[in-house]
Amino acid sequence: MTKGLAGRTAAAALIAGAMLVAAPVAAQQKVQLSYHWGPTHPAAGFANQFAERVTERSDGALDVQVFPSGQLFGIRDVLGGVASGAVQVGMAVGIVSFPPINSDYNVTAMPGMFDSFEQMRGFFDETEAGQALMQDMQSKTGIRIVGRNPVGPIAVFSAKDDLSSVDSLAGISARVLTDADRVRWGALDAGSTVSLPTGEVYTALQNGIADTVSTVPGALSAYSWWDCVKSAQLPYFQFADAYIIVNAAWFEGLSPELQQVVTEVGAEITAESTAAIMDASAQMLDRLEAEQGGTVFELTGDELAKMNRIEREQIYPGLTEMVSKDTLDAAQAYTQGD
The missing domain is CATH 3.40.190.170 (Bacterial extracellular solute-binding protein, family 7)
Incomplete structure (x- = not known):
């Protein structure tokens, strides 16, 4: 009887150990990021950094794989790719992707309306009309904007x-x-x-x-x-601003800790890319x-x-x-x- 109990205890320990080893593997997600820029474009470099930092800071729980140069989706269809869930993350150029969803985004093309990226973003972030416009586009498409990566x-x-x-x-x-x-x-x-x-x-x-x-x-x-x-x-x-967009359902399915990683890295890339784009x-x-x-x-x-x-x-x-x-x-x- 003692021998049988010991055998069952050993088996249970082996199973528990196997579960502990397997847990990180099960939690790991392969995340696809699509953008259309060529490899030497300034925005491409920051897109790659976004992928690298999310992978690193999530300890590999989010393994972000980059598909550049329109390998998966081009400039006109990346929003649809993210919205459909075909890829989880994309870099969408606002003036190309957003007007078909809400034509009011064409305000960014008005000559002389905005004199900098910062002023243009301030309108979207700080005014009721700007916030409503961005929220409308996100809710209609099922995406979430987690950062910006200016094209120039x-x-x-x-x-x-x-x-x-x-x-x-x-x-x-x-x-x-x-x-x-x-x-x-x-x-x-x-x-x-x-x-x-x-x-x-x-x-x-x-x-x-x-x-x-x-x-x-x-x-x-x-x-x-x-x-x-x-x-x-x-x-x-x-x-021309580009947006780091994610599939909303995918994002909402992440743990709060992983959501924080994505949004924090998105904020960092926004700040760094904006500071660099005019000089570049x-x-x-x-x-x-x-x-x-x-x-x-x-x-x-x-x-x-x-x-x-x-x-x-x-x-x-x-x-x-x-x-x-x-x-x-x-x-x-x-x-x-x-």
Whole structure:
């Protein structure tokens, strides 16, 4: 009898020990993170850091695997990938992903509305209208925003040699990515527009299907567009923010401790990427000139006044049709009192 009891006790100890060993393995989750940027894009580096830090600080409980360069989802469909649960985490460019859900996000494309990433985010974080807009998009799609990873300020880049004036944009063949792009190029008398996802722009520039793009400086090296680009036109006219988004159901299923890891890392990446993006963009323009032989033009004086007039009289009114009066009024009140 004693021998039988000892045998049962030993067996129970073995089972308990096996359960203790197996517990961490069972708790580990393979988490997929998708983004479309090329490996040298500044935002790609911060996306990778997000994955590395979450994996490390969760002690491997969340094993974040990165799928870059649109391997799983491109710039236009990453939001759907996260919303559906096909991937748990994604990097979504706001002006591309959000207007189809709530067109009021087009307020970020209004020329002169916001003068920095910080001011634009302040509208969304601090005002009732901005908060409601962001909450509406999250609730409609089943995502949660846990951080930001700015793509950069937007300028014009072209295979043409001369972008020294507003009139130099007339007749160009412009790549468009959003409805706001169409409004802007229409007002600037573009000869034609062609809708292209990021992965098809290089070939279009090579073949002359498109010769001009409005984009962030980081895209030049990330997708090798500067092989074709010869000139840039400043000033910047928009601030393109990207959002670290997670599937809401997945996030809510995590333990409070793991939720805290995700949100804390998201906050860190937001702060660090925002602090770095403007300098990184300026350095890319310097490289365009020094390494690629391009020319960076900046509109000043009468030419800047002419661009501002077109933005005020044609582009701005065209975009107001995409934004509700309440959101537009709230944004104007916030920025004018900022």
